Amino acid sequence: MHTNPYVPIPVEVAKIITEVTTKDIKTFRFAFINKEDEENFNYLPGQFAELSIFGKGESPIGIASSPTQKGYLEFTVQRAGTVTSELHSMEEGTLMGVRGPLGNTWPIEYLKGKNIVVVGGGFAFTTLRSLINYMIHDDNRSQFGNITVVYGAREPGLLIYKDELALWEKRTDLALNVTVDKGDADWKGREGFVPAVCKDVAPSSENAVAVICGPPIMIRFTLPVFFDLGFSKDNIYTSLEMRMKCGIGKCGRCNVGHKYVCKDGPVFSLAELDKLTKEY
């Protein structure tokens, strides 16, 4: 193992799942080439890694698998720039690199013993999926109270992790609320925007923490719903994104005030964000 933090860990693309009908969001499963790297890759939900493709560059992406899923890492990636476009053109069996785990985690210790409300919109559901799978794992489920999930996408074809959503739907220890802005002929589920669904589901703020990720417009309209429900800013967490290069707080571009999103984040409570400059 390299002590040099800039050297990527070699991985193989083990599995590719096209998540959406527009085909621009895929989940990549990576298998470690070296057993030692696998053993040393200790992470928790909320962390990210730099997906590293020599000749193209690196892209910081949240880890979508849960540490309870052994032997591999998963990342759900939208095709957007140079690195992610190259990734989308890859086939199973291709070798590339992963640099991480990087950043802080969802506040797992703080979440223990509390009721958890997970709110996700669009494909910003990746590290939330990691968190849900972590919490509902047999080894961990008893450590958390009620788990309520609100997850929305624009249309049914844009919902990610559909197979997993179907499994979660069947569970009695997790209240899943999936919604789409507008359904199609086959859609039998909820219709409506995430903030409206949150208002409708109305999770109690009693001993509860909300973990919210989504597009800025969704966040903006969802937060007032949670304030009305009595959630304090200490009990609402989100994850920030910024342009990054090094991922370890040195290259200087992802700061919000004196915090680096890569090293001090990406997870912040609203109370913490209130203390930072409004520059993100």
Place this chain on the structure above:
Amino acid sequence: MEKKVIKKDALAGIVKKLAGQMPVYAPVQDQDNVLFKILEQGMEPMLDFGNTRNAPKNCFFPQAETMLKYFRTERGRELAGVVEGAPEAVLFGVRPCDARSFILLDYVFDDPKYKDTYYMERRRKTAIVTLACVHPPSTTCFCTSVGGHPMSSEGADIVLADLGDRYLAESLTDKGAAILKKFGDLANADDAALAKKKELSEKSEKEIKSIIPGNDIKPWLDANFDNPFWDTIHKSCLACGTCTYLCPTCHCFDITDEVKRDGGRRIRSWDSCMSWLFTQETSGHNPRTSQKERWRQRLLHKFRYFVDNYHAIACVGCGRCVQYCPVNIDIRKIVTDISKL
């Protein structure tokens, strides 16, 4: 540690000889500029100069460097090797402000959690020989306002002071003592030499006339992220990045991949917060939309955020950004103006 004296006319020869044994970075004349460069065979360092045009940070953190190499295979692209390792070296003739910059850069690159391998290897293996400023080199020098001193030994392994007829050489670390031995047989410093240095030090400090309230503006900066004052400082800025490239404490960098037929290399190069591209995201969103936000970032990074994180201002008062800004933006004036708000 040891205190020696060196005859005035012997120093250049000593450094030239040292450069035959190990890499020595030193100030040399390059056309109109004095630059830090590796002394080549037979070259002597410049001893009579104000300050170098470039900060010596490039010795540990080069403007561009290869981080690793890769090659193409049938299964993708694989790591060919990591470019690590540095020889023992000497960085000679560093002004006290620039020597101090390494202490500030260490906060970033020698972070307890993530050590920057490339910077740290060179840093550990290089002895820094400071050439104290018995006269402040420029009217733009303001080291005393940001925690420095023209005769300071902070950050140095050896500090040299020009006493007029001879140099006083003091080693401050084991690394410095080892290099001072290589200087050859030197006479021990007498009390007169030490007294002379003290006298020069007091005189030199008084010669620095450029004083700014560097430590006083933090409370205002903490409270005024959205103040209209920020609309007034950036208007003439060309976003050329000269200030950030010449700054001894600016450490922001980019990582890019170079592609050749069978492989290539990953390169780190200096970047600048003065460029819009610095924070431009793939989605099109940019948290710093205009030069106003970029200038505010530069100033807040140095005088607020770095202080929050490391309890030090990320400015050593070398004055390069003031001297070489093509549109005469003067950070001293900005800080002074803020102190009056």
